[in-house]
Amino acid sequence: MNQGMLQKAIPYYEQVQQTLKERIFNGIYEPGDRLYEVQIAREFAISRSPVREAIRALINEGLLIMDDKSQIYVYEPSLKDVYEIYECRVALESTAVTLVAQKASEDQILQLEKTLSDSASAIKKGEKEEMACLNAKFHELIIDFSDNMRLKKLVNELKSLTNYYRFLNLEGEDRPNVIYKGHFDIFQAIIERNPEKASQKLKEHTHDDLENLVNLLNHKRER
Amino acid sequence: MNQGMLQKAIPYYEQVQQTLKERIFNGIYEPGDRLYEVQIAREFAISRSPVREAIRALINEGLLIMDDKSQIYVYEPSLKDVYEIYECRVALESTAVTLVAQKASEDQILQLEKTLSDSASAIKKGEKEEMACLNAKFHELIIDFSDNMRLKKLVNELKSLTNYYRFLNLEGEDRPNVIYKGHFDIFQAIIERNPEKASQKLKEHTHDDLENLVNLLNHKRER
DNA sequence: AATATGCAGACTGTCGACAGGCGACATGAA
DNA sequence: TTCATGTCGCCTGTCGACAGTCTGCATATT
Incomplete structure (x- = not known):
């Protein structure tokens, strides 16, 4: 039944x-x-x-x-808001990736790897939709594997606040590859079981995202 | 008028x-x-x-x-919830203290110092109420000085979830001095303009708080 | 023409009422 | 005694109505 x-x-x-x-x-x-x-x-x-x-x-x-x-x-986030939101996200997500680098299971690492390789082939084929989806999945997996429901909820709420701009993430100078590189570095640090490095790489990667977003927003505002 | x-x-x-x-x-x-x-x-x-x-x-x-x-x-947080909440708080507060160590003004540092010294004299006089208040103020100042409204809001919401247990914070083995020491170390790192150290000390300090809380909760449950 | 006054419409905050769901209890059957 | 069925009452989800407030416009005033 x-x-x-x-x-x-x-x-x-x-x-x-x-x-x-x-x-x-x-x-x-x-x-x-x-x-x-x-x-x-x-x-x-x-x-x-x-x-x-x-x-x-x-x-x-x-x-x-x-x-x-x-x-x-x-809600329309001001530039200051966007910075604040990203600062909070970095704080939470870097904690998550630290935990993952410490305690991720083999299976979980395989899932991350698969997402990465899928991502790579999506880039080759130029499938934008698929790329966006896989990039989001990579972040989501890390949050999930940190095994902290509350952290997950907070990050999701923060993400939703700038969700309107999500389609801007792939626009800009060579973004697909930059993002892939960022994720790859994070993954590398995880399999090295190097929490500090993983956290650091995630911070850098998120900083790239933010910078790109702000550039595009400013560019738009000028026109 | x-x-x-x-x-x-x-x-x-x-x-x-x-x-x-x-x-x-x-x-x-x-x-x-x-x-x-x-x-x-x-x-x-x-x-x-x-x-x-x-x-x-x-x-x-x-x-x-x-x-x-x-x-x-x-709401009654489970033990797992308490850990999750603290994990999130550490993530956010350590980010805050990192920022403060980087950019705190002289005036702000003076405020932190004053709170610390007030705290010390409250310990000498054994004024529990005053101690709790000043300890809370120390944390609040750090959050305020990070100049991130959203971070502040998130931390406050997280705090409120375990607020019911706040009076347990000063109970336990030599807690007033342990807490003072923790805050002092954080302050020290801030005036040294050492963000890494400040972040690290805050993590340790919060970890102490959490451990103490969990001990007391288990102790209570046994009886 | 510029300012003041008053009216009309649009929204929100609050209220009391109804209905549908769920558990507790009671009654009856096995 | 144990279990099934029916009834009652409590509580939540939803509704329509009313009152107070604010906006904008039109009219009146100087």
């Missing part, structure tokens, strides 16, 4: 939260856009209560912000 | 959130206690809506948890 048959009905507020989040990620709502409880409620043909709840949850996650007049906007 | 005169009324849901948080911190609600929307609403003589909103906010902060039947309980 299918286990999933007796599934509890998902409450509206969760569905709405999910949907709004997707819309923010997909750019249907853009940074700075204002959101209205009533309008969303009408759109989903439900009352304001669950919508309100979903919005509040997203405010707590930082994806929406409320000004002093209780008006809701899609 | 007093600037504060035209203050916007604080909405109920914020007041309730604040009050509930205080109750959790003060142990009026203990870990594992169940909370009811209706009951709290009756107590404050308001409707369920703002109460519900406050509860959801505290769930997002992690101070309350909801089981699969939508029942609300005060």
Whole structure:
């Protein structure tokens, strides 16, 4: 018998939260856009209560912000915010990679290796979509292997705050190879069981990402 | 004319959130206690809506948890949780102290020094309350001086999750002096402008705190 | 023309009500 | 006694309504 048959009905507020989040990620709502409880409620043909709840949850996650007049906007990180977010991510992810370098199992290392080699072949074939996916997977595996649920949650929340800019990651000077090199160095340090080096390499790699992002953002702003 | 005169009324849901948080911190609600929307609403003589909103906010902060039947309980960290939380805190705080060692101003260093010396005299006089306060202040100053609002917010949220155990921090073998020594070493590294060392000392210091806490918790559990 | 006043509409904060789900208890059957 | 079924009450999810606040525009005033 299918286990999933007796599934509890998902409450509206969760569905709405999910949907709004997707819309923010997909750019249907853009940074700075204002959101209205009533309008969303009408759109989903439900009352304001669950919508309100979903919005509040997203405010707590930082994806929406409320000004002093209780008006809701899609979060648009300032440059300072972007730096702060990356600083926090580096802090957490470098800790994760330190742990992984100390205690990763053989199987886990194989998974990292496979992701890397898949990444390499994706670069050869020029499959952008695949590359982005595998790069994200590499980071995710490291977080997973650190075996710290809370760290994972924090990193994911931080990532989601700059998620709107994720497609910029592969744009820029020779990015695919630079990223691959960065990941490769991290992997190298892990199999050497050298936590310090792994942490250091991750910091450098993330710094590259940040620098690239900031350059592109500035470039865009100038035009 | 007093600037504060035209203050916007604080909405109920914020007041309730604040009050509930205080109750959790003060142990009026203990870990594992169940909370009811209706009951709290009756107590404050308001409707369920703002109460519900406050509860959801505290769930997002992690101070309350909801089981699969939508029942609300005060969060009680497992031992694994405590380790995870501390791991995240170390990651963030060591990053902060690294930054502080790099760029702290003279004035900021003086503030740290004063907190330390106040701490020393509080130990001499045996003022426990004062000691706890100054120890917290030392950590807070470091976070503040790192000039990263987001990092500060994350650390505060993590702290609040084990806040219930804060009074255990000074209990145990010669804790006041051990803590003072830890803070002193960190301070020393900062004035030496040695980020690596500062980070290392903070990690050791926090590790002491954690070990002490776990010991006391195990000890309690045995009885 | 520039400023003040007032009105209308749009939103948010809060309320009370209803319904659907779940557990506790009771009653009855084996 | 043990287990199945039905009922009751509690609690959460959702709804529609109302009140207060703020914005923008139009009208009035000097």
